[in-house]
Amino acid sequence: MRKIENTISLSRFDFDLRKKGDLIFFDGPFLSHFYDDNGKEYLLLWVDKDDAYNRWILFEIDAYLLYQYFIQKYSLRDLVFKNKTQIVYIIDYDSELNSKKIYLINQKEIPEEYLPSKSTNFQSDFSTHYANDLSKEIIRSFKRHRSRVKSHKSFRSFPIKYINTSTIGGIQKLRNTINVIEASRFPLEVLNDKYRGNNIYHYLMHKSGIAIHNPVVNDMYFYELNREIENFTSFNFPLTITIDKQEIFKNLVIITVQIVQNNPSYKASFKVWKSEILSDEKISKEIQEILDTAK
Structure with a gap:
């Protein structure tokens, strides 16, 4: 060389x-x-x-x-x-x-x-399945947000409230998006602690902060989180394969509950997190039931 x-x-x-x-x-x-x-x-x-x-x-x-x-x-x-x-x-x-x-x-x-x-x-003909799947997701996300992402500078510099909040629906969408990302922080900490050899959870914790502000990073955060969650389907977790962000979060809750039930050291922090989640009136009934039955 x-x-x-x-x-x-x-x-x-x-x-x-x-x-x-x-x-x-x-x-x-x-x-x-x-x-x-x-x-x-x-x-x-x-x-x-x-x-x-x-x-x-x-x-x-x-x-x-x-x-x-x-x-x-x-x-x-x-x-x-x-x-x-x-x-x-x-x-x-x-x-x-x-x-x-x-x-x-x-x-x-x-x-x-x-x-x-x-x-x-x-x-695409000379690329891997991983590359083609990633390209589809990234292209779909940028097309979805093309009115906001017009340059590299605009991609890097999003205001905090990137979602259109001119309507009641827009305000609720912003609130739900932020709530779900913030609520996913504790489960990522649990996963990062339990599977210390897999730094993807630490990486996703860093991404979560940017995902609140940047809609493309938001989409990729859930895409990557979902890819990791799918790895748990072989462990007898009752998960539903999905691309819906609320469903992805529900799967993350299911995984977290099962890990915590087998690890007493997480239970004090889990109790606080559970209380915060259940205090949200907009939380889905499915997640409420999962957490209500969790010890």
């Missing part, structure tokens, strides 16, 4: 990376989607190899950049240069997927041969 110049060598990352899924896969991962437990997202792109290592570049992205990529307005090369940090990581992994060398480099210093061509656009 070629020597990399104008870099800063790092001994390790100051964050933990976890994979969400592969976007492109050819005899192995080629482009993968990652997150850290601070709520940031990244793409990891394979660029080179020798007898000892595979070399990748890692760069930060967000939902807006992915949307532009999925609708083919941005190429994969564009994504490398449009992240707000203006830096990327070059990483050499060994055969055991241990990072042996990590370099910090400015976008402008990336070797040309490591950059995707300008015509490397998203193609």
Whole structure:
């Protein structure tokens, strides 16, 4: 592999990376989607190899950049240069997927041969199921909110009350959305504590704060939460597969109740959370019944 110049060598990352899924896969991962437990997202792109290592570049992205990529307005090369940090990581992994060398480099210093061509656009026929499912959800969300999301700047800078509150229905929709997100905080803390090896719950806790303000992040928060909840269906939880946000929250309540019943250490906090949920007059009867019978 070629020597990399104008870099800063790092001994390790100051964050933990976890994979969400592969976007492109050819005899192995080629482009993968990652997150850290601070709520940031990244793409990891394979660029080179020798007898000892595979070399990748890692760069930060967000939902807006992915949307532009999925609708083919941005190429994969564009994504490398449009992240707000203006830096990327070059990483050499060994055969055991241990990072042996990590370099910090400015976008402008990336070797040309490591950059995707300008015509490397998203193609559903050559992408994974994960990528195609994610693209459908992101495109659906941005289309739903296109009157508010007209640029990257508008995506990043939403006012707190992003939902149209000019009508009684709009006000109620805003209240219900915020209540559900805030109410999901305690269950995420329980899941994060119980399944400490899975940092997705810590990541979602960070996302929940942004989801209150940003409608696209709100949609993606529930999409990602639902994907994690579906993993519990094999554990005999009485869950209904759904995309409805209220139903997703109900499933989260069911999981939380069962975990708490088997773990006395959570019960004091659960009692406070339960009381707060039941004090909401707009809570569904199903959730009321679930919590009323919970010990």
